[in-house]
Amino acid sequence: MGIEIERKFLVTSDAWRAAAHKVAPMAQGYLNDLAMVEGGAQKASVRVRIEGDDAYLNLKSRERGHTRQEFNYAIPVDEARALLALCVGGLIDKRRHYVRHEGHLWEVDEFLGENAGLVVAEIELQHADEAFALPEWAGKQVTDSLRYYNLALASYPYSRWTDGERAASDIPSKVNAPAVKNDMS
Numbered sequence: 001m002g003i004e005i006e007r008k009f010l011v012t013s014d015a016w017r018a019a020a021h022k023v024a025p026m027a028q029g030y031l032n033d034l035a036m037v038e039g040g041a042q043k044a045s046v047r048v049r050i051e052g053d054d055a056y057l058n059l060k061s062r063e064r065g066h067t068r069q070e071f072n073y074a075i076p077v078d079e080a081r082a083l084l085a086l087c088v089g090g091l092i093d094k095r096r097h098y099v100r101h102e103g104h105l106w107e108v109d110e111f112l113g114e115n116a117g118l119v120v121a122e123i124e125l126q127h128a129d130e131a132f133a134l135p136e137w138a139g140k141q142v143t144d145s146l147r148y149y150n151l152a153l154a155s156y157p158y159s160r161w162t163d164g165e166r167a168a169s170d171i172p173s174k175v176n177a178p179a180v181k182n183d184m185s
Contacts, residue, residue: 004060004070005128008148010168011119012139016108020097026051028094029087034155037062038146044069045151048083051096055080066143067128089154090114102133114157117166120148140171 028049036042040062047058055077061069075083084091093113099106104123111118121138142148147156147165164170 002070002072003067005067005125005130006122006143007066007125007132007141008143009121009123009134009138010140010142011108011121011137013137015137016097016099016106016121016135019099019101020108021100022098024052024096024098026094026096027084027091028150029084029091030089030151030154031083031087033088034146034149034152037151047150048075048080048087050077050080050084053077057083066125087154090157092150092154099135101135104132106135106138111153111158114159115153116159118153118158140168140173142168142171145171 026049028047031046031048032042037045042062044059044061047056047060049056049058055075057073057075057080059071063069091113092111092115094109094111094115097108097110099108099121104125106121106123108119108121111120120142121135123132125132145168146152147161158166
């Protein structure tokens with residue numbers, strides 16, 4: 001069993017593009033929906049992902065925030081395509097860009113399709129209080145905001161968000177992690 005510890009941030013500019021060293025197209029869907037997980041009927045999301053020439057079945061525990069149990073299994077791509085046809089909600093189509101910044105790997109997800117216009121950066125950490133440098137293109141932290149979870153985006157895509165939701169006006173500007181330092185400081 002793996003433990004995923006990640007923080008998620010909105011992206012404020014295209015400055016990350018010059019530093020991206022790899023990009024991977026991804027298509028993913030969920031075999032259960034947000035209501036089942038958030039309502040407690042199911043204790044994990046079940047995701048199918050095709051990433052380039054590889055495919056995975058992934059389960060994540062339903063805890064909100066930066067730490068969750070995660071199980072990831074490689075599966076044949078043809079089986080992943082068949083499973084994607086069984087998914088509930090919409091499919092997530094995105095390009096993941098890999099960017100190194102001050103000793104950490106950042107994954108910048110540029111969403112397409114019904115989620116086009118949304119760009120989110122994630123950093124996976126070894127432990128919850130690990131220090132990391134915040135790139136100048138990383139804006140508000142949205143780790144604890146449910147609507148930025150891919151499971152939520154499959155049910156309620158960015159194209160349906162209100163102007164206030166798109167502006168993240170309900171999310172504080174301050175980063176809630178004392179170990180974070182901003183490049184601008």
